[in-house]
Amino acid sequence: xxxxKKSPKIQIAPDGxxxxxxxxxxxxxxxxxxxxxFVYLGSVMGIDKVFSIMMKTxxxxxxxxxxxxxxxxxxxxxxxxxxxxxxxxxxxxxIISPIMRPLFGLPGAAAxxxxxxxxxxxxxxxxxxxxxxxxxxxxPAEKTAYTNLGTTFGMGLIVTAYMxxxxxxxxxxxxxxxxxxxxxxxxxxxxxxxxxxxxxKEDRKFKVEKPKDDQGEMRKIRSGGGFxxxxxxxxxxxxxxxxxxxxxxxxxxxxxxxVMILTFGxxxxxGEYLGVAYEGVxxxxxxxxxxxxxxxITWGFEFSELLAYPFTALGxxxxxxxxxxxxxxxxxANASTVAVFTGMGICWSGFLSTHIGMLDTLKHNHxxxxxxxxxxxxxxxxxIAANYLYMLFF
Numbered sequence: 031x032x033x034x035k036k037s038p039k040i041q042i043a044p045d046g047x048x049x050x051x052x053x054x055x056x057x058x059x060x061x062x063x064x065x066x067x068f069v070y071l072g073s074v075m076g077i078d079k080v081f082s083i084m085m086k087t088x089x090x091x092x093x094x095x096x097x098x099x100x101x102x103x104x105x106x107x108x109x110x111x112x113x114x115x116x117x118x119x120x121x122x123x124x125i126i127s128p129i130m131r132p133l134f135g136l137p138g139a140a141a142x143x144x145x146x147x148x149x150x151x152x153x154x155x156x157x158x159x160x161x162x163x164x165x166x167x168x169x170p171a172e173k174t175a176y177t178n179l180g181t182t183f184g185m186g187l188i189v190t191a192y193m194x195x196x197x198x199x200x201x202x203x204x205x206x207x208x209x210x211x212x213x214x215x216x217x218x219x220x221x222x223x224x225x226x227x228x229x230x231k232e233d234r235k236f237k238v239e240k241p242k243d244d245q246g247e248m249r250k251i252r253s254g255g256g257f258x259x260x261x262x263x264x265x266x267x268x269x270x271x272x273x274x275x276x277x278x279x280x281x282x283x284x285x286x287x288x289v290m291i292l293t294f295g296x297x298x299x300x301g302e303y304l305g306v307a308y309e310g311v312x313x314x315x316x317x318x319x320x321x322x323x324x325x326x327i328t329w330g331f332e333f334s335e336l337l338a339y340p341f342t343a344l345g346x347x348x349x350x351x352x353x354x355x356x357x358x359x360x361x362x363a364n365a366s367t368v369a370v371f372t373g374m375g376i377c378w379s380g381f382l383s384t385h386i387g388m389l390d391t392l393k394h395n396h397x398x399x400x401x402x403x404x405x406x407x408x409x410x411x412x413x414i415a416a417n418y419l420y421m422l423f424f
Contacts, residue, residue, distance in 0.1 A: 147186070215408055381402075
Protein backbone atom coordinates (compact mmCIF):
# COMPACT_ATOMS: atom_id res chain seq x y z
CA UNK A 31 0.00 0.00 0.00
CA UNK A 32 1.35 3.45 -0.97
CA UNK A 33 2.50 5.61 1.85
CA UNK A 34 0.93 9.02 2.24
CA LYS A 35 2.85 11.97 3.62
CA LYS A 36 1.27 13.24 6.78
CA SER A 37 0.35 16.76 7.81
CA PRO A 38 -2.05 18.01 10.51
CA LYS A 39 -5.20 18.07 8.33
CA ILE A 40 -4.26 17.54 4.69
CA GLN A 41 -2.29 14.57 3.41
CA ILE A 42 -0.43 14.50 0.12
CA ALA A 43 -0.66 11.31 -1.92
CA PRO A 44 2.27 10.11 -4.08
CA ASP A 45 0.57 11.50 -7.20
CA GLY A 46 0.41 14.95 -5.59
CA UNK A 47 -3.34 14.98 -4.91
CA UNK A 48 -4.53 16.40 -1.57
CA UNK A 49 -6.37 14.00 0.73
CA UNK A 50 -8.58 14.72 3.75
CA UNK A 51 -10.92 12.67 5.91
CA UNK A 52 -14.03 11.58 4.00
CA UNK A 53 -16.28 13.30 6.56
CA UNK A 54 -14.93 16.28 8.47
CA UNK A 55 -16.05 19.53 10.07
CA UNK A 56 -16.27 21.27 6.68
CA UNK A 57 -18.76 18.62 5.52
CA UNK A 58 -21.29 19.72 8.13
CA UNK A 59 -20.55 23.42 7.54
CA UNK A 60 -21.09 23.08 3.78
CA UNK A 61 -24.29 21.06 4.34
CA UNK A 62 -25.62 23.66 6.79
CA UNK A 63 -24.88 26.51 4.37
CA UNK A 64 -26.52 24.69 1.47
CA UNK A 65 -29.64 23.86 3.46
CA UNK A 66 -29.72 27.39 4.89
CA UNK A 67 -29.59 28.91 1.39
CA PHE A 68 -32.53 26.91 0.06
CA VAL A 69 -34.54 27.33 3.27
CA TYR A 70 -34.04 31.10 2.98
CA LEU A 71 -34.99 31.19 -0.72
CA GLY A 72 -37.97 28.90 -0.11
CA SER A 73 -39.23 30.94 2.83
CA VAL A 74 -39.29 34.09 0.67
CA MET A 75 -40.35 32.78 -2.74
CA GLY A 76 -42.01 29.49 -1.83
CA ILE A 77 -40.12 26.23 -2.16
CA ASP A 78 -42.22 25.25 -5.20
CA LYS A 79 -41.06 28.39 -7.02
CA VAL A 80 -37.34 28.22 -6.18
CA PHE A 81 -36.32 25.51 -8.63
CA SER A 82 -38.67 26.78 -11.33
CA ILE A 83 -37.15 30.27 -11.12
CA MET A 84 -33.61 28.86 -10.96
CA MET A 85 -34.02 26.64 -14.04
CA LYS A 86 -35.82 29.26 -16.12
CA THR A 87 -33.30 31.96 -15.21
CA UNK A 88 -30.36 29.65 -15.97
CA UNK A 89 -31.86 28.66 -19.32
CA UNK A 90 -32.50 32.27 -20.32
CA UNK A 91 -28.96 33.30 -19.30
CA UNK A 92 -27.54 30.42 -21.35
CA UNK A 93 -29.54 31.21 -24.50
CA UNK A 94 -29.60 35.01 -24.44
CA UNK A 95 -26.36 35.85 -22.62
CA UNK A 96 -23.82 33.02 -22.82
CA UNK A 97 -24.35 32.36 -26.53
CA UNK A 98 -24.33 36.10 -27.17
CA UNK A 99 -20.97 36.42 -25.39
CA UNK A 100 -19.71 33.44 -27.40
CA UNK A 101 -20.75 35.12 -30.66
CA UNK A 102 -18.92 38.29 -29.62
CA UNK A 103 -15.86 36.22 -28.68
CA UNK A 104 -15.89 34.39 -32.05
CA UNK A 105 -15.96 37.62 -34.06
CA UNK A 106 -13.45 39.39 -31.80
CA UNK A 107 -11.16 36.36 -31.92
CA UNK A 108 -11.24 36.26 -35.71
CA UNK A 109 -10.41 39.98 -35.95
CA UNK A 110 -7.60 39.65 -33.41
CA UNK A 111 -5.97 36.71 -35.23
CA UNK A 112 -6.13 38.52 -38.57
CA UNK A 113 -4.51 41.59 -36.97
CA UNK A 114 -1.77 39.37 -35.59
CA UNK A 115 -1.21 37.46 -38.85
CA UNK A 116 -0.74 40.57 -40.98
CA UNK A 117 1.40 42.57 -38.56
CA UNK A 118 -1.20 45.10 -37.40
CA UNK A 119 -0.63 44.15 -33.77
CA UNK A 120 3.14 44.42 -34.30
CA UNK A 121 2.59 47.95 -35.64
CA UNK A 122 0.42 48.91 -32.66
CA UNK A 123 3.04 47.43 -30.36
CA UNK A 124 5.76 49.54 -32.01
CA ILE A 125 3.66 52.69 -31.60
CA ILE A 126 2.79 52.26 -27.92
CA SER A 127 6.08 50.73 -26.71
CA PRO A 128 7.70 54.14 -26.03
CA ILE A 129 4.97 55.12 -23.53
CA MET A 130 5.18 51.98 -21.39
CA ARG A 131 8.09 53.26 -19.27
CA PRO A 132 6.51 56.68 -18.50
CA LEU A 133 3.09 55.17 -17.75
CA PHE A 134 3.71 51.76 -16.19
CA GLY A 135 7.38 51.95 -15.28
CA LEU A 136 8.03 48.93 -17.51
CA PRO A 137 10.19 48.44 -20.62
CA GLY A 138 8.66 48.86 -24.07
CA ALA A 139 8.44 45.08 -24.47
CA ALA A 140 5.60 45.16 -21.93
CA ALA A 141 3.41 46.64 -24.68
CA UNK A 142 3.41 43.24 -26.37
CA UNK A 143 2.13 41.66 -23.14
CA UNK A 144 -0.59 44.29 -22.85
CA UNK A 145 -1.80 43.78 -26.42
CA UNK A 146 -1.64 39.98 -26.22
CA UNK A 147 -3.74 39.91 -23.06
CA UNK A 148 -6.16 42.54 -24.41
CA UNK A 149 -7.08 40.34 -27.36
CA UNK A 150 -7.21 37.15 -25.26
CA UNK A 151 -7.17 36.66 -21.47
CA UNK A 152 -5.06 37.27 -18.36
CA UNK A 153 -2.92 34.07 -18.51
CA UNK A 154 -1.62 35.00 -22.00
CA UNK A 155 1.15 36.90 -20.22
CA UNK A 156 2.52 33.56 -18.96
CA UNK A 157 3.55 32.42 -22.43
CA UNK A 158 5.50 35.64 -22.94
CA UNK A 159 7.08 35.44 -19.49
CA UNK A 160 8.42 32.00 -20.43
CA UNK A 161 10.03 33.45 -23.57
CA UNK A 162 13.63 34.47 -22.91
CA UNK A 163 13.46 37.02 -25.70
CA UNK A 164 10.68 38.84 -23.82
CA UNK A 165 11.81 38.18 -20.26
CA UNK A 166 15.34 39.58 -20.72
CA UNK A 167 14.09 43.18 -20.82
CA UNK A 168 12.72 43.09 -17.25
CA UNK A 169 14.50 43.41 -13.92
CA PRO A 170 13.51 40.90 -11.18
CA ALA A 171 11.35 43.59 -9.54
CA GLU A 172 9.59 44.41 -12.81
CA LYS A 173 8.86 40.73 -13.39
CA THR A 174 6.75 40.69 -10.23
CA ALA A 175 4.24 42.92 -12.09
CA TYR A 176 3.64 40.42 -14.93
CA THR A 177 0.43 39.14 -13.35
CA ASN A 178 -1.02 42.58 -12.61
CA LEU A 179 -0.07 43.86 -16.08
CA GLY A 180 -1.70 40.90 -17.82
CA THR A 181 -4.84 41.18 -15.71
CA THR A 182 -5.14 44.93 -16.39
CA PHE A 183 -5.66 44.21 -20.09
CA GLY A 184 -7.09 40.66 -20.01
CA MET A 185 -10.44 40.15 -21.78
CA GLY A 186 -10.27 43.80 -22.89
CA LEU A 187 -11.37 43.19 -26.48
CA ILE A 188 -14.24 40.92 -25.41
CA VAL A 189 -15.53 43.36 -22.78
CA THR A 190 -15.21 46.28 -25.23
CA ALA A 191 -16.96 44.43 -28.06
CA TYR A 192 -19.79 43.33 -25.77
CA MET A 193 -20.38 46.82 -24.35
CA UNK A 194 -20.34 48.35 -27.85
CA UNK A 195 -22.90 45.78 -29.00
CA UNK A 196 -25.39 47.18 -26.48
CA UNK A 197 -25.82 50.31 -28.61
CA UNK A 198 -23.83 52.88 -30.57
CA UNK A 199 -24.71 55.52 -27.98
CA UNK A 200 -22.33 53.79 -25.57
CA UNK A 201 -19.22 54.28 -27.72
CA UNK A 202 -17.91 57.32 -25.75
CA UNK A 203 -18.59 55.50 -22.47
CA UNK A 204 -16.71 52.40 -23.62
CA UNK A 205 -13.76 54.52 -24.80
CA UNK A 206 -13.59 56.24 -21.41
CA UNK A 207 -13.88 52.84 -19.73
CA UNK A 208 -10.83 51.58 -21.63
CA UNK A 209 -8.82 54.65 -20.65
CA UNK A 210 -9.91 54.23 -17.04
CA UNK A 211 -8.84 50.57 -17.03
CA UNK A 212 -5.36 51.72 -18.04
CA UNK A 213 -5.35 54.29 -15.23
CA UNK A 214 -6.31 51.60 -12.72
CA UNK A 215 -3.65 49.31 -14.15
CA UNK A 216 -0.98 51.98 -13.78
CA UNK A 217 -1.79 52.21 -10.07
CA UNK A 218 -1.74 48.42 -9.65
CA UNK A 219 1.45 47.78 -11.65
CA UNK A 220 3.47 50.65 -10.20
CA UNK A 221 2.61 49.67 -6.62
CA UNK A 222 3.58 46.09 -7.45
CA UNK A 223 6.93 47.19 -8.89
CA UNK A 224 7.54 49.30 -5.80
CA UNK A 225 7.06 46.23 -3.59
CA UNK A 226 9.28 44.20 -5.91
CA UNK A 227 12.11 46.73 -5.73
CA UNK A 228 11.95 46.69 -1.93
CA UNK A 229 12.00 42.90 -1.87
CA UNK A 230 14.92 42.55 -4.32
CA LYS A 231 16.67 45.68 -2.97
CA GLU A 232 16.86 47.23 -6.42
CA ASP A 233 17.64 50.86 -6.99
CA ARG A 234 14.49 52.72 -8.00
CA LYS A 235 16.09 53.88 -11.28
CA PHE A 236 17.60 50.52 -12.23
CA LYS A 237 16.36 49.11 -15.52
CA VAL A 238 17.56 46.72 -18.23
CA GLU A 239 18.53 48.57 -21.37
CA LYS A 240 17.59 47.20 -24.78
CA PRO A 241 20.60 45.52 -26.47
CA LYS A 242 21.93 47.55 -29.41
CA ASP A 243 21.87 44.55 -31.72
CA ASP A 244 18.26 43.66 -30.91
CA GLN A 245 16.72 45.05 -34.08
CA GLY A 246 14.78 43.73 -37.05
CA GLU A 247 12.28 41.71 -35.02
CA MET A 248 10.48 38.99 -36.95
CA ARG A 249 6.97 37.55 -36.69
CA LYS A 250 5.74 34.08 -37.54
CA ILE A 251 3.14 33.72 -40.31
CA ARG A 252 1.04 30.84 -41.65
CA SER A 253 1.84 29.02 -44.86
CA GLY A 254 0.14 29.89 -48.14
CA GLY A 255 -0.75 33.07 -49.97
CA GLY A 256 -2.50 36.13 -48.57
CA PHE A 257 -6.03 34.77 -49.02
CA UNK A 258 -5.19 31.38 -47.48
CA UNK A 259 -3.53 33.09 -44.51
CA UNK A 260 -6.55 35.38 -44.10
CA UNK A 261 -9.03 32.51 -44.02
CA UNK A 262 -6.81 30.35 -41.83
CA UNK A 263 -6.25 33.11 -39.26
CA UNK A 264 -9.96 33.97 -39.22
CA UNK A 265 -10.96 30.35 -38.58
CA UNK A 266 -8.30 29.88 -35.89
CA UNK A 267 -9.50 33.06 -34.19
CA UNK A 268 -13.12 31.96 -34.42
CA UNK A 269 -12.23 28.59 -32.85
CA UNK A 270 -10.48 30.37 -29.99
CA UNK A 271 -13.65 32.43 -29.53
CA UNK A 272 -15.73 29.26 -29.25
CA UNK A 273 -13.34 27.88 -26.62
CA UNK A 274 -13.45 31.15 -24.68
CA UNK A 275 -17.24 31.28 -24.95
CA UNK A 276 -17.56 27.73 -23.66
CA UNK A 277 -15.11 28.49 -20.85
CA UNK A 278 -17.23 31.48 -19.82
CA UNK A 279 -20.61 29.72 -20.22
CA UNK A 280 -20.52 27.61 -17.08
CA UNK A 281 -19.54 30.52 -14.86
CA UNK A 282 -21.95 32.88 -16.60
CA UNK A 283 -24.96 30.59 -16.15
CA UNK A 284 -24.12 29.60 -12.58
CA UNK A 285 -23.03 32.96 -11.19
CA UNK A 286 -25.53 35.08 -13.14
CA UNK A 287 -28.40 32.85 -12.05
CA UNK A 288 -27.61 33.19 -8.36
CA VAL A 289 -26.74 36.89 -8.66
CA MET A 290 -30.06 37.55 -10.42
CA ILE A 291 -31.98 35.59 -7.76
CA LEU A 292 -30.24 37.54 -5.00
CA THR A 293 -30.70 40.88 -6.82
CA PHE A 294 -34.18 41.19 -8.33
CA GLY A 295 -37.61 40.91 -6.70
CA UNK A 296 -40.97 39.30 -7.50
CA UNK A 297 -42.52 39.81 -10.94
CA UNK A 298 -46.15 39.97 -9.81
CA UNK A 299 -47.94 43.32 -9.61
CA UNK A 300 -48.80 42.74 -5.96
CA GLY A 301 -45.37 41.48 -4.98
CA GLU A 302 -46.26 37.86 -5.62
CA TYR A 303 -43.92 35.29 -7.16
CA LEU A 304 -44.97 33.85 -10.51
CA GLY A 305 -42.17 31.32 -10.90
CA VAL A 306 -40.74 33.07 -14.00
CA ALA A 307 -37.14 33.86 -14.93
CA TYR A 308 -35.26 36.66 -13.12
CA GLU A 309 -37.39 36.73 -9.98
CA GLY A 310 -35.47 36.95 -6.73
CA VAL A 311 -35.29 37.88 -3.08
CA UNK A 312 -33.58 41.32 -3.36
CA UNK A 313 -30.93 40.42 -0.79
CA UNK A 314 -27.97 42.10 -2.51
CA UNK A 315 -29.74 45.48 -2.84
CA UNK A 316 -30.49 45.45 0.89
CA UNK A 317 -26.89 44.64 1.72
CA UNK A 318 -25.74 47.14 -0.87
CA UNK A 319 -27.54 49.96 0.90
CA UNK A 320 -24.69 49.98 3.44
CA UNK A 321 -22.17 50.68 0.64
CA UNK A 322 -24.33 53.05 -1.40
CA UNK A 323 -23.05 56.35 0.08
CA UNK A 324 -19.51 55.40 -0.94
CA UNK A 325 -20.54 53.80 -4.26
CA UNK A 326 -22.50 56.91 -5.24
CA ILE A 327 -19.56 59.22 -4.62
CA THR A 328 -16.92 56.99 -6.20
CA TRP A 329 -18.71 55.20 -9.05
CA GLY A 330 -21.87 57.29 -9.42
CA PHE A 331 -24.19 54.34 -8.73
CA GLU A 332 -27.80 55.39 -8.08
CA PHE A 333 -29.13 51.88 -7.38
CA SER A 334 -27.73 49.32 -4.98
CA GLU A 335 -28.47 46.55 -7.49
CA LEU A 336 -25.53 47.81 -9.57
CA LEU A 337 -23.08 46.68 -6.88
CA ALA A 338 -23.60 43.14 -8.16
CA TYR A 339 -21.39 43.99 -11.18
CA PRO A 340 -18.11 44.83 -9.40
CA PHE A 341 -18.51 41.96 -6.94
CA THR A 342 -19.06 39.55 -9.85
CA ALA A 343 -16.27 41.06 -12.00
CA LEU A 344 -13.76 40.21 -9.28
CA GLY A 345 -14.16 36.52 -10.05
CA UNK A 346 -15.81 36.24 -13.48
CA UNK A 347 -15.99 39.21 -15.85
CA UNK A 348 -17.95 37.13 -18.38
CA UNK A 349 -20.68 36.71 -15.79
CA UNK A 350 -20.51 40.40 -14.89
CA UNK A 351 -20.94 41.39 -18.53
CA UNK A 352 -24.07 39.28 -18.64
CA UNK A 353 -25.62 41.45 -15.93
CA UNK A 354 -25.19 44.69 -17.88
CA UNK A 355 -28.02 44.29 -20.39
CA UNK A 356 -30.46 43.38 -17.62
CA UNK A 357 -29.51 46.50 -15.67
CA UNK A 358 -29.97 48.69 -18.76
CA UNK A 359 -33.34 47.12 -19.59
CA UNK A 360 -34.45 47.61 -15.97
CA UNK A 361 -33.46 51.29 -16.04
CA UNK A 362 -30.73 50.85 -13.40
CA ALA A 363 -27.80 51.58 -15.73
CA ASN A 364 -27.02 54.44 -18.11
CA ALA A 365 -24.03 55.46 -20.25
CA SER A 366 -22.04 56.60 -17.23
CA THR A 367 -22.61 53.22 -15.61
CA VAL A 368 -21.44 51.48 -18.78
CA ALA A 369 -18.20 53.51 -18.60
CA VAL A 370 -17.65 52.40 -15.01
CA PHE A 371 -18.56 48.79 -15.82
CA THR A 372 -16.15 48.77 -18.78
CA GLY A 373 -13.27 50.23 -16.79
CA MET A 374 -13.67 47.92 -13.81
CA GLY A 375 -14.50 44.89 -15.98
CA ILE A 376 -11.34 45.20 -18.08
CA CYS A 377 -9.07 46.13 -15.17
CA TRP A 378 -10.27 43.32 -12.90
CA SER A 379 -11.24 40.80 -15.61
CA GLY A 380 -12.19 38.17 -13.05
CA PHE A 381 -8.66 38.22 -11.62
CA LEU A 382 -9.48 36.39 -8.38
CA SER A 383 -10.05 33.23 -10.43
CA THR A 384 -6.66 33.42 -12.19
CA HIS A 385 -4.30 35.53 -10.08
CA ILE A 386 -3.11 32.89 -7.63
CA GLY A 387 -2.56 30.29 -10.35
CA MET A 388 -0.61 32.80 -12.47
CA LEU A 389 1.54 33.84 -9.51
CA ASP A 390 2.23 30.20 -8.76
CA THR A 391 3.31 29.54 -12.35
CA LEU A 392 5.67 32.53 -12.22
CA LYS A 393 7.05 31.40 -8.83
CA HIS A 394 5.86 34.64 -7.25
CA ASN A 395 3.64 33.10 -4.56
CA HIS A 396 5.28 35.28 -1.89
CA UNK A 397 3.75 38.35 -3.58
CA UNK A 398 0.17 37.01 -3.49
CA UNK A 399 -1.19 39.43 -0.87
CA UNK A 400 0.40 42.47 -2.50
CA UNK A 401 -0.66 41.48 -6.02
CA UNK A 402 -4.29 40.89 -5.04
CA UNK A 403 -4.51 43.94 -2.78
CA UNK A 404 -2.97 46.31 -5.33
CA UNK A 405 -5.19 45.01 -8.12
CA UNK A 406 -8.35 45.40 -6.08
CA UNK A 407 -7.26 49.00 -5.52
CA UNK A 408 -6.52 49.38 -9.23
CA UNK A 409 -10.04 48.28 -10.20
CA UNK A 410 -11.59 50.67 -7.68
CA UNK A 411 -9.49 53.51 -9.14
CA UNK A 412 -10.56 52.49 -12.67
CA UNK A 413 -14.23 52.83 -11.66
CA ILE A 414 -13.65 56.21 -10.03
CA ALA A 415 -11.72 57.48 -13.07
CA ALA A 416 -14.47 56.31 -15.45
CA ASN A 417 -17.18 58.00 -13.42
CA TYR A 418 -15.47 61.37 -13.19
CA LEU A 419 -14.03 61.37 -16.71
CA TYR A 420 -17.50 60.71 -18.10
CA MET A 421 -18.94 63.54 -16.00
CA LEU A 422 -16.12 65.84 -17.13
CA PHE A 423 -16.68 65.28 -20.86
CA PHE A 424 -20.42 64.55 -20.92
